[in-house]
Amino acid sequence: MQRVVVFDEFGGPEVMHIVEEPVVEPAAGEVRVRIEAFAVNPLDQMMRSGTSPATVPLPHARLGVEGTGVVDALGPDTAGLKIGDPVILAALPDASTRGSYAGYTTLPASQVVPRPAGLGVTEAAAVWVAYSTAYGALVEKAGVRPGDHVLVTAASGGVGRAAMQIARQIGAVPLALTRHTARKDELLAAGAAAVIATDQEDVAEAVHRHTDGAGADIVLDVVMGPGQQELLKAARPGGTLVAAGFLDPRPTPFPTGTPLRIFSYRSFEHTLDATVVKRMAAFLGAGVRLGALRPAVDKVFALDDVVAAHRHLETGPRSGKIVVTV
Missing domain, CATH: 3.90.180.10 (Medium-chain alcohol dehydrogenases, catalytic domain)
Known part of the structure; x- marks a missing residue:
């Protein structure tokens, strides 16, 4: 029993x-x-x-x-x-x-x-859930590359922390987004190159400041809701937004007229694919051995x-x- x-x-x-x-x-x-x-x-x-x-x-x-x-x-x-x-x-x-x-x-x-x-x-x-979601969204879906600036929403959460570590393992630059200034030191210690606190800063303005005016190459949105409109302004023209969560239950306005690639992502899209699961497991194993993923x-x-x-x-x-x- x-x-x-x-x-x-x-x-x-x-x-x-x-x-x-x-x-x-x-x-x-x-x-x-x-x-x-x-x-x-x-x-x-x-x-x-x-x-x-x-x-x-x-x-x-x-x-x-x-x-x-x-x-x-x-x-x-x-x-x-x-x-x-x-x-x-x-x-x-x-x-x-x-x-x-x-x-x-x-x-x-x-x-x-x-x-x-x-x-x-x-x-x-x-x-697994946090790292496979972050890996699938950033690597398989958005094609993150070394040097890319990656804006990570809900950076204090499991997926957010995993995304920052994965971005760093690849050589990308994670920018952490949080609602609370008090979490800045914690997120910098967790791997963020910079932290943007929405209780004190304008998202788009801060992201452009940290990217020399270019905007984020990739935006990982695990929150959704009306706040996504500010994320669209923070991305560079031709960049990518991956909507991979639903923490905000409010309706998300459909993005129109934006010069971005926009993907909707759910982890089962890849975790039910044995070939992608092998890639995820290999990436996770390498990251743990190197001390990059924890x-x-x-x-x-x-x-x-x-x-x-x-x-x-x-x-x-x-x-x-x-x-x-x-």
């Missing part, structure tokens, strides 16, 4: 509870992973509260789109892995039925990647305290990911 976090109705953190369930055998081409830790993401909060863009079937819905653990069993016709391998879950698109808030999960063998040797369990649990962990909870972990998620800005150990 295993312990699994489920919810039978939409609502606040208190709708989650832990049940005992049988451990499922992996099907052909699948692996079973014994979960050691998972991260809590805004998407989990949206699923639990009923605001997710995807349908979540009730009752007995599960949660969790990322985590780390050890291969526990192999289904028929599964190659390339062996029992005992430490892995990271690379994609759980059906999180409502096979989510990582559990003792075990099964998933296709192509959707796990080796856990980099330099990462501990809690760091490994916090790495996830920040804000707070660690035990599985019995998963409700408290979700309450902590709702308290506001953090300095890293929330992790739950199983």
